[in-house]
Amino acid sequence: MTVVMDTYKLIKQYVTWSDGIYPKSIPEEAPVTPKQTSLLIRDAYSDLGSFGSDTFNEIAQNVVIQIYYSIDSELDYDQVEIALMKFLMSNGYTIADIKGRSTDPDTKQDYQTIQVTRSTGIKENS
Template sequence: MELPVMTVYHLVQSLQYGWIDELYSMNIPPGADTSGNQTIVLITSITEPLGGFRNDQFSNLQANIQIQIFWKKETQENIFNNEVALMNDLENQDWLVSSHEPNTVDPDTDQVTATFSVTKTIIVKKEGL
C-alpha cells in the first residue's frame, strides 16, 4: 500500500490539469522555480491518526492531506473555478474536503495561494488476522 500522500499526488497527477505547471509531494525541492512564474501544487501529509480500536488493535487510519496551490502571478485562469473543480474531483474519488482556508497573497512572491485539506478513512488489513 502506498502512502496516502502519494495516493493523492498520483490522483491529482492523473487529472492532467493544464493549469498546474509543477506538482510536488512532501516538499518543494531545492532548485524549483519559486519565482512566481509557475503555478505550483504541493501535497503534504498533515496527520494520520489510528482508529477503530478493538482489543487494543487499530483497524483504520485517518489520512489527512493538505493541498497548497501557489498560483502564478500572471495567471489568466479562473482561480475559484479551478480550485472547486479540483476539490470536486478529489471528492469523487472518496476524499472528503475537510477544510478550506481563504485565499491569501504570499508576501514574498505576491502569488495568490490556496490551502485546503482532504481526509479519508483507510481500512488497514493486518497479515494473519
C-alpha cells in the first residue's frame, strides 16, 4: 500500500469534522462545493537516507494534506489542525511543513496545506 493510501485510511478513521476525504485527487463526481469542508491527501516527494554498504537503508515519504474549509465553517481551525498534527505524530509521522492558511480567490474558502513525513527502514531481500 502507498503512503498516500496509508495516510488516507488513518485520517479517515480519525477526522469526523470533514464532509469528504480524498486520496490523490478529488473525483469529478464528488459533490464538492465551497459549503463543504474537504481534505485532499496527495504525494509530495521522497528522500533516501541512512546510507551504508553502498545503498540507502531508509526512505522518508512526504505527503501533502490540504484542508479546504467550508465558507460557512464554524470550526476552530487552529484546534482541528493541531489535533490532526498531534494525531499524525502519535502514529509515526513528523510535521515537515505548514504553509499557513490562505483563501482561494475563486471559492473564497480558507485552506491550509500541511506536509507530513513518514520514515521507513528498508529491509534487504535475501
